Amino acid sequence: MKEITRRYVMKFPPQSADKALTYKLIKEYDIKFSILKAEVRPGHTGSLLLELEALPENMQKGIEYLEANSVVCEPLGKKIKFEAGKCINCGNCTGVCFTGALTMDREKWELNFDPELCVVCELCIAACPMNLFDSSFHEEEPEAILNN
Amino acid sequence: MGFKKSYEEINEKIRSGKAVVLTAEEVSAMALELSPSEIVKRVDVVTTGTFGAMCSSGAILNFGHTTPPMRMERMTLNGVPCHGGLAAVDTYLGATSENPENIRYGGANVIQDLIENKEVELEAWGKGTDCYPRKYIKTKISLETINEATLFNPRNAYQNYNVATNTTSKIKYTYMGTLLPGMKNANYSTAGELSPLLNDPEMRTIGIGTRIFLGGTVGYVVWPGTQFNTSKEKNEYGIPMSNAATIAVIGNLKEMNSNFLRAAYYEKYGVSLFVGIGIPIPMLDEDMAHRVSIRNEQIETSILDYGSAGSPYLGKTNYAELQSGEININGKKVRTAPVASLQKAREIADLLKKSIQSGKFELTCPVGMFPTGTSLKKLFETEGGEQ
Structure with missing residues (x-):
C-alpha cells in the first residue's frame, strides 16, 4: 500500500485541548503531519490546517478517531488552477495572497506561483482582473479514497 | 546656457542610426554616476512605458452602410451597448460599457475580441426615415469587414496615482484591486521612474501631436486628458504627489494587438481596459536630462483609505x-x-527604444502645448434630494 497526502482544516473544540490528540495520531495510526496554518486561542475553538501523510487505512482511522473526539475535519479537496499563459504580471493577485503562494519576482516583475504554499482561500479568483484563476476538486475525492 | 539639441537634430541622428536611446530606468541608473549636463550630451532619447487599467478608453467604429440604409439609433456589440448618437453607422464603444446580461463582459472585451480577429454580433435599431428606411439589423462584423476602427481614449497615463489601502473591517473590491480589511495590503499602480508623464512633469515635450507607442502600434497624443490637473502639490523634485496630468490618445485599432490592449474585470466594480503606452522623451537640454534622471525614491505619492467615505x-x-x-x-x-x-x-x-534605434520611429515636436494652472471642479447637486 502506498501512502497518501491530504490536507484538512481541523477545528478543535475548547474541551479537546487536554487530550493528546496529535500524539495518538502519530503513535496509533502512524500519520505524519505538518501544520500549515494554526489559529489557537485558549478557551476558544482552535483551527489547524494540516497536511497528513499516511496509508489510506490509517488516514481513515485517524480521522474517525478525531471526529469521535469532537474535532471537525474538513478535507481540503480543492486546488487552484492558474492559466499562466495569459498572465500580464499586473500583481493584483499578490495583494490578497497572505500565504505567499503568489509573489512578484522583484527583479523581473513576473508573477511566481508556488502551489505548495496555496491554502485555496480563493481570494485570487476574484482579485485577478484577467480571470485566470479557478478552483477545482482533485480528480479523486478524498472521501472516495477514505471509503475504499 | 548649457548644451541644447533640437528635435530635428535628434531625428537626423535617428535617421542615420546614430541616436543614443535609453529607457527611463537605464537613464536613472546612469544618473547615479553622471550629471544632467553630461547626460544631455550622451543621450538623445529616453523611452518610458506603462501598462495599466485605464477605464476612460474606447473605440470609434464605422460599420459601413447596408442596402437599404439604416440610421442606427440604438445598438449593441455582443450585447454591450454602444453610443447611438453619432450619425447613421458611426459609434463610440466605451471600454467600461457592460452587457446587462453578463456584466463581466463589456466594451473592453469587444475591443479585445476585435483585435484578436474574432467576429462580433452587431444588433441595431432605428425608427426608420425616408432616407434611412431600415429599422433593424442583426449581423456579424469583424475588424476586416468594417471601415475605420480607431482607439480614442479621453483619459490615459495618469501622472502619478494614489496608493489604495483599507482601514475598515470589511473587504473592499475596487478598481485598485481587492483591499483586505485592517490595512492588510496596499496597492499601487504607477510604473514609478518608468512612467511616461513622470519623466516630463512639466509636459515640456508632451503635447498635441506627440507620437507615441499605443496598444502595440504608433499612436498620438491629441489633447490634454480629461481631469487634467496641474495644481496638485509637488515635492522638492517637481513631482506631483498624487494623480495630476493625463493625456487623450488616439491610434489605429486595426494595427493593435492584445499583448498591449487587454480587457479586465474587477470583482464588484466592472470592466476596464489595460492599455500599453510608451512615450519617447527627447533630451533637448539639461533640464530634460535632469527630469528623466528621477529615481523611484524621489517619486512620492499619497496613501488613501479607499475603504472610508471620501478616501481620507x-x-x-x-x-x-x-x-x-x-x-x-x-x-x-x-x-x-x-x-x-x-x-x-x-x-x-x-x-x-528598439524602434527608435532602428530608425522606424521619429520624434515629434508638439503642435500645441497643454494648459497650465488647471484644477478640477466638483459636481454639485442642484435639485436637492438624498445624499
Whole structure:
C-alpha cells in the first residue's frame, strides 16, 4: 500500500485541548503531519490546517478517531488552477495572497506561483482582473479514497 | 546656457542610426554616476512605458452602410451597448460599457475580441426615415469587414496615482484591486521612474501631436486628458504627489494587438481596459536630462483609505518603498502589491527604444502645448434630494 497526502482544516473544540490528540495520531495510526496554518486561542475553538501523510487505512482511522473526539475535519479537496499563459504580471493577485503562494519576482516583475504554499482561500479568483484563476476538486475525492 | 539639441537634430541622428536611446530606468541608473549636463550630451532619447487599467478608453467604429440604409439609433456589440448618437453607422464603444446580461463582459472585451480577429454580433435599431428606411439589423462584423476602427481614449497615463489601502473591517473590491480589511495590503499602480508623464512633469515635450507607442502600434497624443490637473502639490523634485496630468490618445485599432490592449474585470466594480503606452522623451537640454534622471525614491505619492467615505489621506510613500514589497503607514507595516504590470511597461519601453534605434520611429515636436494652472471642479447637486 502506498501512502497518501491530504490536507484538512481541523477545528478543535475548547474541551479537546487536554487530550493528546496529535500524539495518538502519530503513535496509533502512524500519520505524519505538518501544520500549515494554526489559529489557537485558549478557551476558544482552535483551527489547524494540516497536511497528513499516511496509508489510506490509517488516514481513515485517524480521522474517525478525531471526529469521535469532537474535532471537525474538513478535507481540503480543492486546488487552484492558474492559466499562466495569459498572465500580464499586473500583481493584483499578490495583494490578497497572505500565504505567499503568489509573489512578484522583484527583479523581473513576473508573477511566481508556488502551489505548495496555496491554502485555496480563493481570494485570487476574484482579485485577478484577467480571470485566470479557478478552483477545482482533485480528480479523486478524498472521501472516495477514505471509503475504499 | 548649457548644451541644447533640437528635435530635428535628434531625428537626423535617428535617421542615420546614430541616436543614443535609453529607457527611463537605464537613464536613472546612469544618473547615479553622471550629471544632467553630461547626460544631455550622451543621450538623445529616453523611452518610458506603462501598462495599466485605464477605464476612460474606447473605440470609434464605422460599420459601413447596408442596402437599404439604416440610421442606427440604438445598438449593441455582443450585447454591450454602444453610443447611438453619432450619425447613421458611426459609434463610440466605451471600454467600461457592460452587457446587462453578463456584466463581466463589456466594451473592453469587444475591443479585445476585435483585435484578436474574432467576429462580433452587431444588433441595431432605428425608427426608420425616408432616407434611412431600415429599422433593424442583426449581423456579424469583424475588424476586416468594417471601415475605420480607431482607439480614442479621453483619459490615459495618469501622472502619478494614489496608493489604495483599507482601514475598515470589511473587504473592499475596487478598481485598485481587492483591499483586505485592517490595512492588510496596499496597492499601487504607477510604473514609478518608468512612467511616461513622470519623466516630463512639466509636459515640456508632451503635447498635441506627440507620437507615441499605443496598444502595440504608433499612436498620438491629441489633447490634454480629461481631469487634467496641474495644481496638485509637488515635492522638492517637481513631482506631483498624487494623480495630476493625463493625456487623450488616439491610434489605429486595426494595427493593435492584445499583448498591449487587454480587457479586465474587477470583482464588484466592472470592466476596464489595460492599455500599453510608451512615450519617447527627447533630451533637448539639461533640464530634460535632469527630469528623466528621477529615481523611484524621489517619486512620492499619497496613501488613501479607499475603504472610508471620501478616501481620507493616510500619509505618503515613494516608489522605492512600494516596490520593496512593504511600506509603513502610521507605524504599521503593510504589504504592497502592484496593480499595473511593470514587466509589460519595461517591454513597451524596450520596444520603443528598439524602434527608435532602428530608425522606424521619429520624434515629434508638439503642435500645441497643454494648459497650465488647471484644477478640477466638483459636481454639485442642484435639485436637492438624498445624499
